[in-house]
Amino acid sequence: MAQETADRPASAAVLVIGDEILSGRTQDVNTRYIANYLAQIGVDLCEARIVPDDMAAIVEALNALRSRYTYVFTTGGIGPTHDDITADAVARAFGVDIGEDPRAIALLRERFSEGELNPARRRMARIPKGAELVFNAISKAPGFWIGNVIVMAGVPMIMQNMMDVIGPQLAAGPPVLVETIEANGVPEGAYAEGLEEIARAHEGVSVGSYPAFTSAGFRNQIVLRSRDAALLGRAAEAARAMIKALSKELAR
Amino acid sequence: MAQETADRPASAAVLVIGDEILSGRTQDVNTRYIANYLAQIGVDLCEARIVPDDMAAIVEALNALRSRYTYVFTTGGIGPTHDDITADAVARAFGVDIGEDPRAIALLRERFSEGELNPARRRMARIPKGAELVFNAISKAPGFWIGNVIVMAGVPMIMQNMMDVIGPQLAAGPPVLVETIEANGVPEGAYAEGLEEIARAHEGVSVGSYPAFTSAGFRNQIVLRSRDAALLGRAAEAARAMIKALSKELAR
Known part of the structure; x- marks a missing residue:
């Protein structure tokens, strides 16, 4: 294994979260998009994993990847339904609390009226403590960034919007x-x-x-x-x- | 984690091997194909990983996956060029010898004349000891099956051909x-x-x-x-x- 040095390029992993990819229902296209994006800004994508909507599987993969690479990009599992457990899994992996984030609620209010903001939609405002929000113009429901883990939506158009928000903040190197x-x-x-x-x-x-x-x-x-x-x-x-x-x- | 029982369905992982997927050059479509194939024969695809053409990375992922699931399906890295190191990595993971397999050479002779069968092409006949060959009608260069690991080509049409050969031999359950x-x-x-x-x-x-x-x-x-x-x-x-x-x- 190469020696870690100060001028070694930043490394990254992608973690795709979702039963729909492993069942064959949905073709994952996010990994390739992120791969191309990272190559252009000089970050090395070293590994990708696809795991189901399962707490233990997500936590284990997250901890394995975040200890090894400069960045981990996750996609999927941050919607309003019961199978969207990515935020809770990230909180558990980092050992931090999770709760409704007032900044995220404010964003959801831009899209939903008070009556529409039911408990399911409020789930999308559950953010691990200490995370920074990652905005997106399409659905308003934010992703987030905690430690070296960047949590994004699974819907490709929203994920791409989030990547454009995050990209300029990444430690970039000479492009490949x-x-x-x-x-x-x-x-x-x-x-x-x-x-x-x-x-x-x-x-x-x-x-x-x-x-x-x-x-x-x-x-x-x-x-x-x-x-x-x-x-x-x-x-x-x-x-x-x-x-x-x-x-x-x-x-x- | 669910208890392992005799009537629990067979589980599987996919290991995609290739720099071209992580660089964004190539869209992986093999995982989805295998996912759909396994769902139809009642095998649960539980995880997928993508790793580069790197010996340590392949060996580590293989050992992690093969100890955990009924089957591991790999795609990629069994061609004639120097970056095709999957067979050697599988041999190392299993701790077995690898060498030119006379059965595989015989298959390659169906496609190549003696003069065409140069050292690079003979690389495609390197098979870990104890493995069964997996035939394909398109390129003739075989995949192989060792322990619970099934090694297939990366070119989708060839991989699909190999899957059709292997499918009937898998422990199938009621389809999903x-x-x-x-x-x-x-x-x-x-x-x-x-x-x-x-x-x-x-x-x-x-x-x-x-x-x-x-x-x-x-x-x-x-x-x-x-x-x-x-x-x-x-x-x-x-x-x-x-x-x-x-x-x-x-x-x-």
């Missing part, structure tokens, strides 16, 4: 730059050895190869990622040259 | 039945309390409420899941009656 090289004509097994050499010769560049099966057959891409633009450029040049040479060889 | 109730006109916060009562009155039915934000505003669905058809029917009837009553009330 990406070079994608199409290897269409060349099979993965033909360039794998050359690619490994390129990976070895360019430490600091992460080198991946991704086949996809399309109606036209396998379509391979080589993806190079680095925070160092010059190094990335040299690795990309080497990969393009390799593919070009192999294409010629295969065409013979 | 689903009732979905549209609550379009009624806001979540208006039916949350009634829904909680329905959940309490129908133990054995998992009750969820899922808002989605569409161009027409929020669109809510109540989803009821159970292995007991009669119980599920009663819960669904109660939920429909509640929504109907609330719709009338709101229309007044």
